[in-house]
Amino acid sequence: MRILAITNQKGGVGKTTTCVNLAASLATFGSRVLLIDLDPQGNATTGSGVDKAFLKQTIYHVLIGEKTMKEVIQTAEKGRFDIVPANRNLAGAEVELVNEIGRETRLKLALTSVQDQYDYVLLDCPPALNLVTVNALTAADAVMIPMQCEYYALEGLSDLVNTIKKVRTHLNGALEIEGLLRTMFDNRNMLAQQVSAQLVTHFGDKVYNTVIPRNIRLAEAPSHGLPALIYDKASKGAQAYLELAKEIIERSKKVAA
Ligand code: ATP
Ligand code: MG
Numbered sequence: 001m002r003i004l005a006i007t008n009q010k011g012g013v014g015k016t017t018t019c020v021n022l023a024a025s026l027a028t029f030g031s032r033v034l035l036i037d038l039d040p041q042g043n044a045t046t047g048s049g050v051d052k053a054f055l056k057q058t059i060y061h062v063l064i065g066e067k068t069m070k071e072v073i074q075t076a077e078k079g080r081f082d083i084v085p086a087n088r089n090l091a092g093a094e095v096e097l098v099n100e101i102g103r104e105t106r107l108k109l110a111l112t113s114v115q116d117q118y119d120y121v122l123l124d125c126p127p128a129l130n131l132v133t134v135n136a137l138t139a140a141d142a143v144m145i146p147m148q149c150e151y152y153a154l155e156g157l158s159d160l161v162n163t164i165k166k167v168r169t170h171l172n173g174a175l176e177i178e179g180l181l182r183t184m185f186d187n188r189n190m191l192a193q194q195v196s197a198q199l200v201t202h203f204g205d206k207v208y209n210t211v212i213p214r215n216i217r218l219a220e221a222p223s224h225g226l227p228a229l230i231y232d233k234a235s236k237g238a239q240a241y242l243e244l245a246k247e248i249i250e251r252s253k254k255v256a257a
Contacts, residue, residue, distance in 0.1 A: 002252055003111065003121040004178060005140035010156045011127035014146040014183030016043040017218055019124040021238070023048075024079040024227030025245035031119040034073065036107075037086035038136055039126040045085035048076035049225030052087040060090045062110045063097065063135065069110040079227045082118075094131050103131060104171055108139035120248075129163050137167040142178030146212075149182055149195035154202075178251065180207045181244070184214045210244040213237065 006015050006022075016039070023035040036059060037044040042052040061067035062084070069084070076083045097103040111121060123136040137143065143164060147153050161177075168175050180203055186192055200207050212218075215237030221228040228238040 001111075001115050001118050001121060002142070002255070003123065003140045004142055004144050004248075005123045005125060005133075005136040006144045006146065007123075007125035007133060007136060007160070008145050008147060008156070009127055009129045009133070009160060010147070010153075013148050014181075014212065015127075016047060016124050017222075018144070018146045018181060018183065018212070018241075018244075019044050019122050020047040020079070020222070021218065021227050021229065021241035022245060022248070023076075023081040023083075023120075023122055024229045025241045026120050026248070027080045028229065028242065029245055029249060031245075031249070032117065033081040034084070034114065034118045034121045035076070035081055036084040036121065036123050038090070038107075038123055038132050039086060040088050040090040041126070042085065042087045042090075043222065044124040045083065045087065046225065047222035047227075048081075048083045049078055050074055050076065050083060050085050052085060055085050055087050058090065059084050059086045060093050063090075063093045063106045063132070065106070069114050073114075078225070078230050090132070097131060104134050104138050107135040108172075111139055129159065133163075134167060134171070137164065137175060138171045140172070140175060142176045144178050144181060146181045146183045147199075148184050149189075149192040149199070151191065151195070153195055154198065177206055178248075181210070181212065182207070183212045185211045186214050208244060208247055210240060210247050212240045212244070215240075 023033045026033045045052045057072045073082050125133045217232045217235035218237035221231040
């Protein structure tokens with residue numbers, strides 16, 4: 001089982017879109033995938049076709065110790081992957097856990113019970129470097145960082161890299177950066193091309209070869225509760241996430257070898 005935290009404290013960079021579409025794409029290649037929504041906005045939940053309004057059990061109940069992981073797993077029927085949903089009550093976990101022993105390792109421990117059931121676990125992080133994100137970084141084998149190639153993108157990256165270093169020192173010595181993913185990429189935009197080139201200069205082969213283009217189908221699919229792969233398989237967006245899944249499967253093989 002390989003656990004990937006999809007994280008960037010910057011909002012709206014494509015974390016959730018990446019989680020849902022990568023989950024569906026990995027599943028297409030035969031991987032057993034669990035997607036965990038760690039954002040009170042619950043966008044990964046909705047985007048996977050689960051109605052977040054009527055949820056009785058969510059990741060919140062796992063983090064505060066009221067439910068086991070197995071009790072909260074649901075099937076995203078159309079995407080053929082499993083999902084642990086989230087909704088607004090997750091925002092309360094932060095405060096409730098603050099004085100608890102082992103508050104940073106709740107997710108990691110909960111995941112040990114499903115270790116044999118999945119090949120990939122994808123953690124959809126909120127746009128914040130908060131306790132829930134620290135739980136994700138503590139549980140993860142590696143971090144995937146989606147980013148838009150904009151002027152300020154690199155600046156935000158250094159805060160994230162510092163947090164990753166701290167988590168490595170105190171909580172999870174094995175945490176790696178698996179890769180940086182260029183999202184919502186517009187080839188005609190000169191600045192995007194420059195920032196993209198800078199990223200490759202700084203981070204080398206940590207930057208995925210696959211680039212996710214700006215594609216309207218990726219933005220439309222969540223309103224139907226579907227991954228783009230099901231909504232419009234031929235779209236450039238769906239095809240890019242299939243490419244990314246292949247690249248990630250290749251990387252996992254190298255890690256295992
Ligand atoms: P948050 O920080 O709020 O959790 P996020 O990082 O999870 O945001 P998304 O929700 O995935 O980002 O994407 C932000 C918005 O951009 C959404 O409306 C989404 O549909 C849209 N979007 C994401 N990726 C693409 C893309 N490649 N092409 C077009 N639209 C996209
Ligand atoms: Mg999101």
